[in-house]
Amino acid sequence: MLDLQNSLAHPLVIRREDYTPPEWLVPETSLDFVLDPSTTRVTATLSVTRNGDHASPLRLDGAGQKPLSVTVDGVAINDWRIDGEQLVIPLAGAAHVVETQVEIAPDRNTQLMGLYASGGNLCTQCEAEGFRRITYFPDRPDVLSVYSVRMTADRTHFPVLLANGDPVAQGQLDDGRHWATWHDPFPKPSYLFALVAGDLAVNRGRFTTMSGREVSLGIWVREADLPKTDHALKALELAMAWDETTYGREYDLDVFNIVAVDDFNFGAMENKGLNIFNSRYILADPDTATDYDYDAIAAVVAHEYFHNWSGNRITCRDWFQLSLKEGFTVYRDQGFSADQGSRAVKRIEDVRGLRASQFPEDSGPLAHPVRPESYQEISNFYTATIYNKGAELIRMMAAILGPQGFRAGTDLYFDRYDGTAATCEDFVTSMEEGGKVDLTQFRLWYSQAGTPRVSANLTYETGVSPDGDRAMLRLAQQVPSTPGQPVKSPMVLPLRVRLFGADSGLPLTDERLILFDDTLETVVFDGITERPVLSINRGFSAPVVVESNRTAADLAFLSAHDDDPFARYEAMQQLMLDTLVASAQGRPDHADVIAAVANTLDNAELDLAFVAEAVLLPSESFIGDQMPIVDPEAIFRARESLRRDLGTQLEAQWRTAYARAEGQPYTYTPEGKGLRRLRTVALGYIAASGADDAADLAFAQFESADNMTDRMGALTTLVSSESGIRTTALDIFYSQYCDNALVLDKWFQAQALSSRDDTGAIVAGLAEHADFSLSNPNRARSLIGAFGANQRAFNNMDGSGYRFLADQLVALDRLNPQTAAKLLPPLGRWRRFDSARAGLMRAELERIVATPGLSKDLFEQASKSLE
Ligand code: PHE
């Protein structure tokens, strides 16, 4: 019954194999906006041409609106019809000019798709299918058009009028309004359209491209935020230079504008020449933004800028190819960030992120290939798989091709597909031709979902070979089944491998890149002179799970001796994970971890940011991912007990590490960041030790901090404590920052991530707080998203966490389906839990699916999660 009812409401599954080229093209588009928050009139003039030999009418996508008028070649017609959401116009010839007029209401647009109001300004968001909410259009990425835009608006409320491309003209009207026209010479798909009308101030920069083009850069924000835009502007300039030196790509217009808005569904959007950003990825000063925020701002600014080539000049043929632009652009922004600071620390952070979001996705009900085969709602496919696993695919190809081959491949790709809507296949073909390699089997990475598992078994035999002893590495791979893909073929796994001598501590071999492409394979190492220890998947060269026969002693050895910093980190993580899983299953033995952490803390050659990463325990959810059935309470207790032992047994070392940052002035440099990071990690361990002065120490740091990193570091520690100072700190923080939405988000988030027993109740209370609102996506995520990520609190035995999330999602869905759907995945993890919890989770999913009027966004995610 339910299924029938909802399959009527949500009938459409879109399939990749059904792709057909557009029947009509739109070489030119001219848009006229008479802007007003309550009623905006949009007149669209499309020059359309018939594509191929067919007699089909023109079909334009819409979303809810009705045309006020339709003309063809200047003559009003009335034989148009509405079919579903489409406007169907019969056309006789091969080329026509079609004009439509519609009215839309930006201030009632709570979905934040199309034209909407944010903080008194008007802005657009069109990816993936938002343009159809603005005007009738073939709203698909393979219809490229040259846009001219005219905007008219009240001069006082909307003194700034921006659109894609270059400004052409502007003028005043007698009635208090003004107008501006913009022209974008580069043909683009509708999802890259943007306009902004508002009361904004600008921070200007200049950039001269490698061929001598002078580009005017502008970061537009509300006047009061202008002092917080220098970091983003600097990042933009660095990114523009980096793309020239690294990929030979330069900017192509005279202006590049970025606008920050407070209400935004994602991080930012790469609209041609007019990027629109969630303000959290623009605004920063030391008092309000953490080091993490600064890094994220630079990464997102670079990411959106890089899309100008990987996304805009070359776009996607259809949305199944989304990773063509997203995976590649994430890979590019990761490379940029790595070049700004420590490569190793950046890689550690990226892998941590992949394991926190993509691995669970890939092993759950929403698993999908990097190039999906079908979807109901494309907004649900802006996932960690498309973005982050997609980036890993590019990274593997770069490893296989080597730096020169990879650059030849990207040059070929950019040259050959410039100005077109391309496919993932086009990218792989370019890599093959440019790098002169065969990637036939590699293509499985695009079509098969699931995280491959590798088992690696190293054995050592003496006296078998004349030129020394022999080591044998036996590899086996298995790609787990995922929804719709029960059986998998073996994939190409590029594994960087090196052997080290257990006694000497020295490398016994060079690093080898093994392309492991079968179910089983044995790799032989001859001339081995002492017992070898295996360093494998160095630099995380393949996004896989590795199980090996390495002992705790081997892992401790690698954590101290491996020459690949990522592999050192990885060995330490594996040692910690093995210890924690055993301990959650009732077999605690902390000695090896404590010795390895002590050793790392004592090593004066390591950079501090690396040390801070290396001594941090794996998250509760990552520990859970290693267990057949997640036991959130046992995991929490095991982790806390290891934290306590580390805290007490290494107390002197934590205090030394903590004191290193004492009296150091704030600088946003890799060294400064490292000092602060280690300081906060050390504070956490001092608190975990139960030391009497821990809360006072944290509070003193909280009060004396001259930057948000130290302040949040202290607050995060206090928020989980039982000390009475906790509420004092929260109240001080609140009264100091209640007018700053981005900082207040941190206040909500920190409480939702707390490890206290009463976190569920606190979060439920915060949902009633006067400053909480579901209509702002950042705020919704800061509480509901963070709570869903708090494994122990969310999975409370009594089911209150599940009920809370479902209630919030149903309420949020009425306002903003995209954001609601994004927050659902924690409920879909029921298979990973005991039957009592699984039953409670399923009941909430069923309640969501049965909700009348549910969006297709939330319906798709909830119904798939039940399967
Ligand atoms: N294309 C944007 C990016 O990755 C993300 C985005 C998707 C933003 C959909 C808004 C809506 O940079």
Ligand code: ZN
């Ligand atoms: Zn992107």
